[in-house]
Amino acid sequence: MSASPLPADLANALVEQLPIGIVLASHSGTRYVSQGLYALLGYPAKAGENALAPDALVTTKSWQRWHSAIAQLLTGESSAETLSLTGITPCGDLIELQAQLSLLDSAGETTVLSLIRSLPESDLDTQSLSRLAFRDSLTGLPNRALFLDRLSQSLRCNKRTGGGFALLCIDLDGFKAINDTHGHETGDEVLRQFAAILQNAIRESDSVARLGGDEFILILQDTDSGKAALHVAANIHLALLDGLQIGPLQLELGASIGISAYPEHGHDMHALIAAADKAMYDAKRQGKGTSRYKAMAEAELSKLAPMNLNWSADMELGVDWIDRDHRAMVKIVNRLIQALFSVEEFAFIQSLMEQFISTTAAHFAREDRAMDVLSEEDRLRHQQEHAQALAELQRIRAKLEASSLSQTIQFLTNWVREHIRHSDRTLSEALLQSAP
Numbered sequence: 001m002s003a004s005p006l007p008a009d010l011a012n013a014l015v016e017q018l019p020i021g022i023v024l025a026s027h028s029g030t031r032y033v034s035q036g037l038y039a040l041l042g043y044p045a046k047a048g049e050n051a052l053a054p055d056a057l058v059t060t061k062s063w064q065r066w067h068s069a070i071a072q073l074l075t076g077e078s079s080a081e082t083l084s085l086t087g088i089t090p091c092g093d094l095i096e097l098q099a100q101l102s103l104l105d106s107a108g109e110t111t112v113l114s115l116i117r118s119l120p121e122s123d124l125d126t127q128s129l130s131r132l133a134f135r136d137s138l139t140g141l142p143n144r145a146l147f148l149d150r151l152s153q154s155l156r157c158n159k160r161t162g163g164g165f166a167l168l169c170i171d172l173d174g175f176k177a178i179n180d181t182h183g184h185e186t187g188d189e190v191l192r193q194f195a196a197i198l199q200n201a202i203r204e205s206d207s208v209a210r211l212g213g214d215e216f217i218l219i220l221q222d223t224d225s226g227k228a229a230l231h232v233a234a235n236i237h238l239a240l241l242d243g244l245q246i247g248p249l250q251l252e253l254g255a256s257i258g259i260s261a262y263p264e265h266g267h268d269m270h271a272l273i274a275a276a277d278k279a280m281y282d283a284k285r286q287g288k289g290t291s292r293y294k295a296m297a298e299a300e301l302s303k304l305a306p307m308n309l310n311w312s313a314d315m316e317l318g319v320d321w322i323d324r325d326h327r328a329m330v331k332i333v334n335r336l337i338q339a340l341f342s343v344e345e346f347a348f349i350q351s352l353m354e355q356f357i358s359t360t361a362a363h364f365a366r367e368d369r370a371m372d373v374l375s376e377e378d379r380l381r382h383q384q385e386h387a388q389a390l391a392e393l394q395r396i397r398a399k400l401e402a403s404s405l406s407q408t409i410q411f412l413t414n415w416v417r418e419h420i421r422h423s424d425r426t427l428s429e430a431l432l433q434s435a436p
């Protein structure tokens with residue numbers, strides 16, 4: 001039987017389904033990347049124009065070796081080559097690949113064919129070694145080396161596509177005290193749980209890494225403005241608001257976040273990291289637990305008057321559950337005060353306000369059930385105060401976007417102080433007197 005050439009559409013379909021990666025490159029750059037390469041690395045079907053280029057699918061070092069081997073074949077310095085490459089999966093895991101490069105003459109243009117396959121099982125030891133070199137052993141997150149590689153890839157990709165991305169530099173607040181008070185093992189578990197919070201806060205195409213100690217960094221892809229980055233930062237703050245449960249311990253944990261964006265705040269790795277780092281230190285200095293989008297001028301920072309609702313001894317009323325409720329309310333007001341001094345997303349401020357209202361409503365409901373100890377007159381007055389306060393808080397929430405945040409906070413601060421010092425003092429005293 002004489003062999004006739006495969007029809008072009010059948011050949012295309014076959015090539016796309018082969019369980020190996022095929023890349024064609026010529027003097028004019030990469031001409032073709034097969035679906036097989038994306039499938040090897042675990043990417044969903046490539047999305048036309050948006051598909052990642054080969055240099056974003058392997059580590060920077062691998063790309064440098066691959067690129068120069070292609071150049072040598074194109075200039076005739078060699079005619080075939082076998083290379084080891086390290087591929088990157090969408091989750092940031094590294095896979096060892098082998099590429100066989102050879103020359104093709106396609107339609108009169110010299111072309112380099114790279115056939116790429118994953119290494120056989122017997123080479124898995126090398127894979128786990130390279131995984132160790134790029135992973136933080138405590139959290140399993142990418143380490144500084146892999147982060148720098150990803151950042152350099154993001155820069156290359158976005159320079160080519162004209163897109164933008166953001167860096168979030170994150171440092172835990174008061175982490176040393178957790179180690180000192182509860183021990184290093186508890187500290188380690190805090191770091192692991194925080195790593196999981198960060199992983200939950202980002203999309204598959206984003207990256208998270210632990211730089212060392214209590215310092216983490218995120219790369220968020222496809223961010224046209226700081227808005228998406230602020231949204232992710234707000235979600236991290238929200239996830240921390242309830243504290244962490246480490247065995248029997250309930251620990252409070254805050255983080256300071258600095259954000260920089262490409263291309264607004266720099267065109268190279270150094271400038272972008274420095275801007276996010278400076279913004280993070282500014283967030284720390286202004287009171288911790290906040291986010292800051294790019295660095296702020298010193299003069300601007302010094303204008304921010306320190307202000308918060310300090311929990312003082314005279315706010316303790318002696319009834320455990322009432323004091324606990326009040327502390328929770330004070331904590332949310334302080335979080336709103338921090339939000340005032342940083343560039344937080346409105347949605348985050350709104351969710352803090354919702355949380356303040358539901359915490360206050362739950363506190364009122366508990367007090368309503370304990371008011372038997374009051375005289376009829378005091379009970380009516382206290383219940384009326386609750387109804388008025390809830391109506392006022394709902395009114396503030398409804399017009400939150402249009403109002404001045406500083407005035408809203410001033411109102412909440414004064415109201416919480418008055419509430420604790422007057423009406424709840426009377427109720428607490430009556431409860432303490434009636435206690436057996």
Ligand SMILES: Nc1nc2c(ncn2[C@@H]2O[C@H](COP(=O)(O)OP(=O)(O)OP(=O)(O)O)[C@@H](O)[C@H]2O)c(=O)[nH]1
Pocket residue numbers: 138171172173174175176177179183184185186187188191212213214284
């Ligand atoms: N448990 C644990 N602790 C670590 C690890 N690596 C670093 N540390 C500790 O993390 C702490 C980090 O120090 P700082 O950043 O100054 O601590 P901080 O209390 O968060 O300070 P602020 O950022 O100013 O709030 C140090 O006490 C280190 O010993 C680790 O892998 N596990």
